Amino acid sequence: MNDWIRHLETQGLVRAAENEWHFGEAVSQARVPLSSTAIAPLPQYSIMEIAGPDAERFLQGQTSAQVALADGQFAPLTAFCSPKGRVLANGQLMRVDETRYWLVLDIGVADPLHTHLAKYAPFYKVEITQPATRIFGVLGDDAVAQVEAQLNVTAPDTWAMAQNDAAVILRHPGPIPRFMILAPEDAALSAWEALESLATPVGNAVWRLQDIQAGLAWLGETQRDSYLPQMINWEALGGISFRKGCYTGQEVVARAHFRGQVKKRLLRAQSENATLPAPGTPVHDANGKSQGDVVCAALNADGKAEVLAIITQRDEPRELNIDGVPLERLTLPYAIERVDPESMSLQA
Structure with a gap:
C-alpha cells in the first residue's frame, strides 16, 4: 500500500468499487455542504504525457484542439477520434513545459488511447507515457482562496491552468468553484495535507455530480468509438477547433457540423x-x-x-x-x- 492510499484511509476512505471512493455512507457524502471547502480524490481520471521535439506537431494531427492554444495558461478541451469521427477519448490538454504536454482523461480510455496513438508515434520524435501522478479536487465557495493560500498560485480561470514547483492546477466549470490538482504522489500528498485541516474530505462522486451539473461528460471504456464529439456537446464547450487543418476524423466531424447532421x-x-x-x-x-x-x-x-x-x-x-x-x-x-x-x- 502506498502513502497516498494509506493516508486517505486514515481519514475514513472507503473504496466501494474500482475507481469509486468516498468517506462514509454515499448518500451522506452527497449532502456534505460545499459552502466552505471540500477535497476529493479523483481516481476516475488518468494522465497521459506526450513529450518530445515533435509533440506539438504529432498532437496537431491527432486531436480536435488547436494545439498551439495550449500555451501553459489556456488548457483546451479536446477529443481524439477514429477515422469515422467517433470519439476514442475526450480530455483536457495542457502544456507543462516547452516540449511536454499532459492530457487528463477518463482512466478507462487511457490504455486504449495509448495503444491507438502508439501506431503513429514512430513517425515522430515523441514519447507517450502515463506518468505516476495523483489527482484530487478542491471545491466549494472558499476553494479559490484556499488554492491560492495553500498552493501558492494565482487561481486560474475556467479551462485555464496554473503551475507551482510540483503541481498543475486546472479550473473546471460548475455551480461552485472547483479545481483539479495533478501532481506526483509525494507532492499530491503534501498538497492534500496542507488543505485537509481546512476542508472536508468527500468522495469522487461529489465531483462527478459537479461534472453532470456542468454538462460535462467524460467518455469511459464502454462508450469509446460510439459518438461524434458533437453528441457530447463538445463544440459548445470549446472542445473542437473548426479553424485548424486535418486531424484523424476531422472530415466527418466538420461535415456533421456544417450540414447539421448531429x-x-x-x-x-x-x-x-x-x-x-x-x-x-x-x-x-x-x-x-x-x-x-x-x-x-x-x-x-x-x-x-x-x-x-x-x-x-x-x-x-x-x-x-x-x-x-x-x-x-x-x-x-x-x-x-x-x-x-x-x-x-x-x-x-
Whole structure:
C-alpha cells in the first residue's frame, strides 16, 4: 500500500468499487455542504504525457484542439477520434513545459488511447507515457482562496491552468468553484495535507455530480468509438477547433457540423430513484423504445440520481425513463452552439 492510499484511509476512505471512493455512507457524502471547502480524490481520471521535439506537431494531427492554444495558461478541451469521427477519448490538454504536454482523461480510455496513438508515434520524435501522478479536487465557495493560500498560485480561470514547483492546477466549470490538482504522489500528498485541516474530505462522486451539473461528460471504456464529439456537446464547450487543418476524423466531424447532421445530443436529467444507473443503461420512451444511453450518474443532495445521457434528437419532446422510472429534464448551463476555442484562449 502506498502513502497516498494509506493516508486517505486514515481519514475514513472507503473504496466501494474500482475507481469509486468516498468517506462514509454515499448518500451522506452527497449532502456534505460545499459552502466552505471540500477535497476529493479523483481516481476516475488518468494522465497521459506526450513529450518530445515533435509533440506539438504529432498532437496537431491527432486531436480536435488547436494545439498551439495550449500555451501553459489556456488548457483546451479536446477529443481524439477514429477515422469515422467517433470519439476514442475526450480530455483536457495542457502544456507543462516547452516540449511536454499532459492530457487528463477518463482512466478507462487511457490504455486504449495509448495503444491507438502508439501506431503513429514512430513517425515522430515523441514519447507517450502515463506518468505516476495523483489527482484530487478542491471545491466549494472558499476553494479559490484556499488554492491560492495553500498552493501558492494565482487561481486560474475556467479551462485555464496554473503551475507551482510540483503541481498543475486546472479550473473546471460548475455551480461552485472547483479545481483539479495533478501532481506526483509525494507532492499530491503534501498538497492534500496542507488543505485537509481546512476542508472536508468527500468522495469522487461529489465531483462527478459537479461534472453532470456542468454538462460535462467524460467518455469511459464502454462508450469509446460510439459518438461524434458533437453528441457530447463538445463544440459548445470549446472542445473542437473548426479553424485548424486535418486531424484523424476531422472530415466527418466538420461535415456533421456544417450540414447539421448531429442526430444525438447530451441530455441532463434527474430521476426520482436513488439507484444510480450504470453507464450504458438504456433510456426508454413511454412506448418502451430505446432513445439513448446513460453516460454517467451521481446522487444529489436530495438523494436523487442526476444523469447525463446521450439521446436521439428526433420526435422532441417526449417522456423518458430509466427502468420505468421517469426522468425529469434539467437545463444545461450552456447554449448548444459553436464556441471557438481560439476566442476562449484570449480570455485565459
